[in-house]
Amino acid sequence: MQQITLQLDLAEIQGDLLIGMQKNAELFIFFKISDPPRFKTRLREYVVRRVTSARTALERERRVYERRRQREAKTEAWMALNLGFTRDGLTQLIGSNQPRLDPAFERGADNPETIAALNDLAPAKWTRDFRSDRIDGVFLVTGPDPSFVTFHGNALRQGLGSAVKIVYSEMGAVRPGAERRHEHFGFLDGISQPGIRGIMHRLYLSHEPDQGRPGQDLVWPGEFVFGYPGQDPNDPVKPGPPPDMAASWMKNGSFMVFRRLEQKVPEFRRFVAEQAARLGMDRELLAARMVGRWKSGAPLELAPLRDNSALGGDERRNNDFGFGDDPDQRKCPYAAHIRKVYPRDDTGGLAEAQRHRIIRAGIPFGPEVESGETTTKHSRGLMFVCYQTSIERQFEYIQRHYANNPEFVEGKTRPGGGAVTPGYDPIIGQAPGQGVREMDEPYPNYPAGSRRTTLQLPQQFVTLTAAGYFFMPSITALRTVLTS
Ligand code: HEM
Incomplete structure (x- = not known):
């Protein structure tokens, strides 16, 4: 290079x-x-x-x-x-x-x-x-x-x-x-954050020249700060x-980009418990299949059926995976939050994936759920913050063309043939008019199997309650x- x-x-x-x-x-x-x-x-x-x-x-x-x-x-x-x-x-x-x-x-x-x-x-x-x-x-x-x-x-x-x-x-x-x-x-x-070329400073650096920590692809700084080379649209590595x-x-x-995202936590927990019972599966596994990681941080791609908390907290391993070798969503559903918002090697080539990256810098707000709070009484959620040099090509693209687009990732087929509609990102996806959303394959067919399941999400558990676009000079x- x-x-x-x-x-x-x-x-x-x-x-x-x-x-x-x-x-x-x-x-x-x-x-x-x-x-x-x-x-x-x-x-x-x-x-x-x-x-x-x-x-x-x-x-x-x-x-x-x-x-x-x-x-x-x-x-x-x-x-x-x-x-x-x-x-x-x-x-x-x-x-x-x-x-x-x-x-x-x-x-x-x-x-x-x-x-x-x-x-x-x-x-x-x-x-x-x-x-x-x-x-x-x-x-x-x-x-x-x-x-x-x-x-x-x-x-x-x-x-x-x-x-x-x-x-x-x-x-x-x-x-x-x-x-x-x-x-x-x-x-x-x-x-998971993009690694920035020119300032890798963390421990556990990868031996791969184009990665920061293992699995962390390096991105040219112009994607996030003006005045520097950005990504080549046709090559994931070149400036x-x-x-x-x-x-x-x-x-x-x-x-x-600032978004005050309210999270309906008791409602989310109840929904996951009810749906896991309906599907005959562990509720922690269902929640993990909605996000793409277990609560510990362990990615489904590396721990598809059981949590592994040592893996979740290990910076050398918890980001070291792709989706390309999981073509039938057996380990991680196509619609899982992290697979939607950063498809890695799963779509249109790595160069394309690197054109839609953001640096996230949010923080939770609001109190912990009280005992006996079975429907949300107190406003709580995430003060979502992300940085980029093109709001249209980065944040808006992710929200609009990935999370809110039930067809994305396009072109997927069932193991025996037949088209797949992956569905909405169950965490942040938004249907027109706050309509019902669906995601494909909440129940895992891992390592083999052909049980067809869908998850209907009549309610959004994350809602926008304030937003703003700012320039940070x-x-x-x-x-x-x-x-x-
Ligand atoms: C309340 C709302 C949200 C929740 C609960 C949430 C939760 C999470 C969690 C648990 C992860 C995995 C941990 C990590 O990799 O750091 C994650 C990753 C991520 N989220 Fe969200 N998120 C929310 C909103 C958003 C929004 C609005 C966007 C952008 C449109 C977004 C984009 C991302 C990205 C890009 C990643 C990293 C994916 C990767 O590199 O593998 N998230 N989120």
Whole structure:
């Protein structure tokens, strides 16, 4: 392969998007700019130097790994701050004569076209306070616990004074005890991320030149940050041209998709128990077949019938698989969440799969399920966040053409012949008008068998209650073009 020296400008890039900010708690502060000149001054003089860069996030990450290796219990109280702007926010800063960025960003997450394309719940049904006013931007404040983050969030609000109006704010936090790093349905999260060429820093690196950790395909950074080579559309390994930038100040910036996804946990648990009984199978296996991994994180491709928690937690092994050698969905259903959203070697070639990657950086919100809470009483779920350089080709493509498309993966046949309709992603797939969804083969035919089963999902267990598309500028853009 052609050798390219990649010099990523980590001091310029915001920390959450390439590396991830160290977060046990994260406060999302959505604001409207009420006094643009004052806001610009406060941003330049007070905020910019507090923004956490990817370089700082990486140094902190290395310290965490080092501590873990030395088995040191000590943790540090790091505060991190990032920010992004909606299209309306950029208009407040640089006027309406601004260049047109990504078409999806220009439309916005609450635009009727976006809602229709993604089968999203209409904004009229979203969290009321979130849509009580125009949202120009968001601050992400992270730290070791909610009270620490609240303290720093308040300091930030004070520092900005009357330059902004806070429209909505909400705290996300990792779940307690053994559920740490697990999302609210109970599955280990944050396992599989694209490896970024130029900054592999983790332990357990693969011996394969085009992988980070074993099974983690390396992706050119231009897929996530402007100003660098992206993927070649015809070759999974070669670099392609850097994605187009409508303005030079987009360099080292990225688009962030935010979705507040409410999860109906008691309803999900009851549904899984009832359907497992109907199908005559173990409920943990049915839940695993909906996700593609066991709650421990162990992938069905490597543990098709029984959980293997040692495998689930092992970074050297838990991502080291493909779907290409499971052509009849015997180990993992075609519609399982992880097979839908990242089909790996299963469709249109690896080059195509790498054109629709995202970096995820979400965090759970809301309390644990109370004893006796048999229907959802408290709002809880996932503050879903992902980064990319094309919202249309990355997040929207995954939601629309994979998760919401019952035909995807196309062209599959039964072992004895006959076409297969894989069905919807049972976790995040959305049918038009919140209609009934179906997935194929909830009951495993592993290692052989021909029992035909389908799972009907009359209800969505994940619903959209707020959303926004943001641009996360480089630190220099924050200091200059956007605040001059
Ligand atoms: C409440 C909603 C959601 C839940 C409960 C959920 C749960 C999970 C879980 C348990 C995993 C496996 C762990 C891992 O690989 O990190 C996962 C992976 C993933 N999810 Fe989700 N997810 C949700 C929303 C979304 C959305 C909205 C998208 C994008 C449209 C998405 C895209 C992905 C991707 C790309 C992966 C990694 C797949 C891989 O590389 O193998 N998820 N999710």
